[in-house]
Structures are given as structure tokens and as C-alpha cells.
Amino acid sequence: QLTGGTLLSRNKDYLVFYRGKNFLSAEVTEALLERERLAKTLQDEEERARWRASLSVTSDVQPSAEPHTAGTLGETLEASARWGKKLDERDKKMMKRAAEKARHADLVRKLENKMVL
Numbered sequence: 001q002l003t004g005g006t007l008l009s010r011n012k013d014y015l016v017f018y019r020g021k022n023f024l025s026a027e028v029t030e031a032l033l034e035r036e037r038l039a040k041t042l043q044d045e046e047e048r049a050r051w052r053a054s055l056s057v058t059s060d061v062q063p064s065a066e067p068h069t070a071g072t073l074g075e076t077l078e079a080s081a082r083w084g085k086k087l088d089e090r091d092k093k094m095m096k097r098a099a100e101k102a103r104h105a106d107l108v109r110k111l112e113n114k115m116v117l
Contacts, residue, residue, distance in 0.1 A: 087095075
């Protein structure tokens with residue numbers, strides 16, 4: 001069980017702690033610095049590779065002159081008016097009755113749970 005200490009470095013291979021007067025040995029210090037240099041070198045290589053890859057990608061997309069309406073409220077209302085289901089009074093009553101049944105069932109379940117306690 002570890003108690004106290006300060007985490008100096010951590011990766012998938014090892015953890016390095018500094019605990020008060022227990023100073024790091026020269027070998028551990030050198031290994032830690034070498035791993036940090038290696039990690040920095042790898043990160044720099046990855047960054048250069050991403051930068052080179054981003055330069056090779058070209059965009060041929062031309063902006064259109066007409067405004068886009070995809071996903072707008074107007075488009076949604078138009079689609080609902082055209083293809084949406086029109087509710088008559090019978091459908092509305094059935095939906096209200098189903099909502100009341102769900103509320104009642106929820107209330108009964110809550111009361112049953114309270115009575116169990």
C-alpha cells in the first residue's frame with residue numbers, strides 16, 4: 001500500500017514517485033529523462049506527420065450562391081404539414097388516456113415502494 005509521496009512520472013511501463021528523503025538514484029533519474037526525451041521526439045514526429053498530411057489534402061468544394069434550408073424550422077414545419085399525422089379528437093383522447101394511465105401507474109409504484117419501507 002502506497003502512502004504519501006508525489007507522482008513524478010507515469011506511463012504504461014512504470015510509475016516514478018518521490019517520497020520525502022528517498023531521493024531518486026542516478027540510474028532512475030537518467031532512465032526517466034531518457035523516456036521523456038523519447039516521448040517528446042515521438043510527439044514531434046507525429047505532429048510533423050499530421051502537418052504533412054494536412055498539406056496534401058485539397059478542398060474542391062465551391063460555395064453555393066443559394067441559401068441552404070436543410071434542418072431549419074421552416075423545413076421541419078413544411079415536412080410535418082405534408083407528411084405528419086393529423087390527430088383527430090379520438091387520437092387526442094387516446095393519448096391523454098394513455099398519459100393518465102402512465103401517471104397513475106407511476107404513482108401506484110411510488111406508493112408501493114413507500115409502503116415496503
